[in-house]
Amino acid sequence: MKNPLIFGLLLLLASPAVLATSDLTPVQLRVEYLTNPFTDERKPRLSWVLKSDRKNQYQSAYRILVASKPELLKTGKADLWDSGRIDSDQTAQVVYGGNALSSRQQCFWKVQSWDKEGQAGPWSPISTWEMGLLEPEDWQADWIGKDFVAEAAPVPFKGKELTLPPVPIFRKEVNVGQKLTKARLYITALGLFEFKINGKRVGKDYLAPGWTDYNQRVHYQAYDVTDHLNSGMQVLQARLSYGWYSGYIGYALLVGNPVVRAFYGEVPALKAQLELTYENGQTQTVATGSDWRVSSGGLLESDILHGETYDARKEPENWHLPGYDDSHWESAEPIATSERRLQLYPAQPVQVTDSLSPVSITQRPNGAYIVNLGQNIAGLIRLRVKGKAGDKIVLRFGEMLHRDGRLMVENLRMARATDTYIVKGDPDGEEWVPAFTYHGFQYVEVSGFPGTPRKENFTGLVLGSNTPKVGHFETDHPLVNQLYQNIVWTQRANFVDIPTDCPQRDERMGWTGDAQIYGGTSALNMDVAAFFTKWIQDLQDAQWESGAYPDYAPAPSVRASDTFAPGWMEAGIINPYEMYRAYGDTRIIERSWANMEKFMAFHAKRSGDRYVYPEGSFADLNPKGGYGDWLSIGKKTPPDLLATIYYGYTAQLMAEMAAAIGKSNRALHFQELAGKIKAAFASHYLEASSGKLTAKPEAYGNGAGYVDGQQGFSGHTQTAYANAIYHDFLTESQEQVAGKHLADLLEANGGKLATGFLGVKQLLPALSATGRSDLAYQLLLATEYPSWGFEIENGATTIWERWDSYVKDDPEKMESLNAGMNSFSHYAFGSVYEWMFRNMAGIQADLPGYKSFTIAPEIPENDIHRVHASLRSIHGEILSSWTRSTDSLRLDVIIPVNTRAVVWIPAVDPTAVHLDGKPLEQHADIRLGNFLEGRQAVLLGSGEYRFESILHP
């Protein structure tokens, strides 16, 4: 066929797309939650989202074609998999069912859907994925490194000494032939790597390959580097830093742990292989080995917590050019290590996701400058400077300033968080971005800058796991909008390869309590499916022999006494469950199942099969009882009461998850177990006559050894009621009484909250569930301490660890607080967004993945007149947007194709509701539900709908 146009046309005619009579179109094709990824899942899961202009549309069948070449798909041929027409409405978690896939296999795929009338829609555009290296034998590369640690001079810091050796740099020249068609780089490190080809950085990833229990598994990255290479001599370059593998971790140094760094190994190692494929089918592999050259470059110090020192004068000139004389370099040392599982990094990598310009630069009396980004972030500063050789610019990072304008670094504890650049004197100016560190900061103290620094000399680079933004929330209330922004910024600052507690101090660990509280909320802001796929594996890897899940993962104990704690260890059940709820992910349940059973067996054993934890059951932990309702105010909720609730709640989740993966016997078992725990809880902690939650405070003695034990203990607390209600521990009538007690407690407390980490998420939902949405709104809008509004009125741009981290009118307070534990970026209290989304906007998933859902906004009578919330779910965009005036309401909703929703429209009576300008009964394509408690239910298929209603007669 000579004329490609006619050929294309004929192809088009022959392809099934032409038969399409429906507009139902699959878009956003993804594999293992990622777009066109590399994966090492042998049976990856595919998903797509459906588009259609018709209302009430769903998929009745689909067909997937997977081929090794895109041309094959164009002719409708699939040499890897033709699913055939499958009658199903499934569009996510569809497991690849074709030929076995081997390493490096490229897969091209497309999908077609049939609509509810059985009419075929057009084929989707073609998407791809590529298999990584599946077998250990695929790796020819050796681990290489260079031991600079022994020679490193100790660096004094805050009365201690740091070990901060220089970073080895590696070099290898390779001759590339003509007609290269494909080049892949597979690379990992015990430590952190950066790779360049001919001076150009490969990929945009930071802190790769991420943090795992390196003794068990190490992730690697795969890059398409075809465009990096030409024919002829090419230069491969790498830098290798210490990272979590052999650098400093957490507060080990602070607490005097015997090990403070090099938890996994002393000498970092690099493993990389470049695979080239030529047009004639020939392949060539270049792998790390002792034939690579190693030296030290300009990076003299490099540590995640302590920062970097880069002397630009020391960077070898032109080492990126072929022919550079590296004869004075040494041969790379082979690093002997035990075998570990190498797996492809399963999530979006850490990258620069945004950049910020300073809002101000001010000079300090000592000559240093304070650069203010106007926003607390996690990330780096890109420095641009023109100076003379040897000028030394020191950047110190902080989240806050002291009253006198000094940078506050007390709350960084033993994190030095200092980056130093030594100028080489390039007359055109120089630019530097640190490579293997990051900081939590809003302010940068700059000293040694040549001349007067200007805003263009500094750019704030926002660093974090590049999880796609899927949520949006906006109201006509500035305080609430700021709160939402603060929540999102805090998530961005702490979803850095793992969910960290904070980004600034010597901690930054994957605290399980924080993650279980916030996991559900995080999925309303970002697509965290792949992110948690990765971290849940870290969590399983870190499970104790006893079955308990740890305080944080990954990490060995950075303090010997860190073991497990009620409300923390349950992350092992709750986070997989949140994945199931948000994305309909059952594979994560299957893969976690044995570990989760082991955990539940631990609970059974520890509770002595009494189904309840009486007071003092966790007195053997350090601190006693675990962390309890961390950072709550006033009397403490007994940790054992909370432990019992968590035990019952996880039993309930296990029942639901067992059913989801077809384990009906286990579902029954856990259902019964949950029932027994609830009964035992009621008989131990619930006073039948008054419906009050009670506990025996005497069991805790004077509280010594417990977190804030001196405050005393009581079962009658906001946190106790909020948990019992939220976790469905009470009968309907008990719940109503508990709701009253909760409301009374709030009132007795001047309308203020008193909850800490284990009560904050549940508080507002518990109020709404017991008919006191008005009080929930009151808490949301409060501006007095303690409240979210108080933080905002005091200048917060992120969510604080403490309710009173900083007080504008009383800055001394910050100084007098436990300054070492005062993070301005801690997401736990941001879990209030769960209520904002589910109750203010009213969007609640009924089936996992929002396959069906409810929209039931709680319309307040206060200063909020408009709420607009959306979520790009795994099935598509959901919207709930309402505006109210004194007596009327407008509610816009969007229901994605292939989903259904029940929408509850507040109205004075059923006739007071209009849809798209017409009374409800004039709409044939919707189904009317009941009118209940002032709300009309309407059952809807997909589409966009506008409701208007009269609220008051």
Ligand code: BGC
């Ligand atoms: C962390 C918390 C963590 C807690 C345990 C703190 O140091 O920052 O977020 O959950 O320890 O109570």
